[in-house]
Amino acid sequence: MLGFNSDIGVDLGTATVLIYRKKNGVVLKEPSVVAVNQDSGKVLAVGQEAYNMIGRTPGNIVAIRPMREGVIADFTVTEVMLKNFIQRASKKKLMLKPRIMVCVPAGITSVEQRAVLEAATRAGGKQTFLIEEPRAAALGANLDIFEPSGSMVVDIGGGTTDVAVLSLGDIVTSSSLRVGGDKFDESIVQFIKNSHNLIIGERTAEEIKKQIGTAHPQAKSETMEVRGRNQVSGLPQNIVINSDEVYEALREPVTNIIDCIKQVLEQTPPELSADIMDKGIVITGGGALLNGLDKLLQEEVDTPVFIPEDPIGSVAEGTGKALEYLDKLESSLMSSKNLSKGRR
Template identity: 65%
Template sequence: MFGFLAADIGIDLGTASVLVYVKGKGVVLQEPSVVAIEKDTQKILAVGEEARRMIGRTPGNITAVRPLKDGVIADYDVTEMMLKYFIGKICGKRLLLRPRIMVCIPTGVTTVEKRAVLEATQSAGARKVYLIEEPVAAAIGAGLDISKPYGNMVVDIGGGTTDVAVLSLGNIVYSQSIRVAGDKFDEALVRYIRKEYNIMIGERTAEELKINVGTAFPKERSESMEIRGRNLVTGLPKNIIITSEETYKAMEEPIQAVIDCIFHVLENTPPELSADISERGIVMTGGGSLLNGLDKLISERTQIPVHVAEDAISCVAVGTGKALEHLDKLEPSLITYKK
């Protein structure tokens, strides 16, 4: 636990995980966005990694829920409780001055969805709340200088959303957000295995399969992994072996949706900025960008160099925190909430 009077905190409030950046300390917390709740009393039993381990393994009176869906709040009360828990874990219980908090949101979210994030964060203990769009935070976290009049393209693939944006002079020139990302890759694997093998697997198994042998570029990877699921005919557990080539077939549709989104943004980018992007390349951030071969596939399809950011998972959280240090430049484009 970290104790201080108050601090500037950046929060990457993701569908799959929450990362918290504290000024001067870096990323101090990275936990799954999962909360375990007792159904009858609505009492929180576990948050984060401890709650994630309960997914698919809870008795009837306990439910493990993900309060965020597709990058936005699906359960307001649980999100507020989760944020309160994480802020308390970071700041300690006795704060003389409540922290200023910046939270990132996907591009294109509605006013109602923005308001829900602002109010949940304020209720969780913030003095002042700022919202920043994910591609801006990702670009800052990846070390791009977006203040100059040059085109920078960022592809941020998280758990619930993929945000593609072209940035110049500190702001977004053109962007698109689609609700296809890491979770949809997992769902595609679950569907494929059910269809091809008549076996049901859980989301944790699908995620492990994606990380260990999943690929978007079959030429680059040829591995296999043994997984266990439930046979839908007999109802008994069964082991099967899945290869990298099969994971590509399974995830082809959501991968293509991400590539289509990139093409759409490129087609709507002013010519001068397009020239900058073809020279400087595309920067990928987020956990989904680490899918084996995805950078090579995008580069092959677009004929533009693609670079995966050095610390792709933490980029948005780091950028969100660093943005608080440059409020004078960014504040006009931020959404704020002060009670």
């Protein structure tokens, strides 16, 4: 009899989808983008190929991000995207449908939970489960969340930031903020528009964030040439910006994340707070790679801060591990077996 080697974990992110398969690790990492011909409704490309089309397509072709702020914004396109990725990540000629563990932001509504469950099930899942992003991130970062001891995880994704304190396999206190990597990019776009009268695209903003972006005023000092369109003349223009400017651009969303972390710490029972002081805070997700963020957080909350070796893959790996610990977790997970039961 075949086992559950076909089981997969899905990090259904706003910016990126990662799929983890047991014994194989992360087998797929693709942008959460689908290119669609608006005239015919035909899907032209999914993932990286579609991402390369952003801002470069004729009027009848649109590159869609079906996930917004951690939830499904376009159900039909999300289903198509998921089906494509699951087929690519699964073994060829697979006889059994996989069990699928999908991570979702801790703060999504029951309606949004149902939408994710239905999309994943219709995309080919035998049975689908949902797990909160911070719980998956903690498992992926190799934290022992089943012990009677407090662990704190901050997962900064493309659309949301999830902050949670965990103990005995479950979330004790948490908060979800619809601020993440996309908000960082939007802030950079707006700052450059206001400061330099230059209009840039989201891909350019993302490159700026990665190359010279910083969350700490003393963490980085670099410059970068940026190309865009002058909003007064309408003509192409090159400018040079520096890390100090990007720090100013990112200050508001970064401050929102810090405030959210402080709020969760204030709501944490004293015994678990002591555990966190000893073990530190773990940051995962693509936002963890923002230069100086760990240093800033450590200064703000006076607690050690750690980033795992693969912060982007932590959630995907955690979804796969959650299937291995299903006997301990199933009672606290929402699943396609019983849509009426779930965590709000």
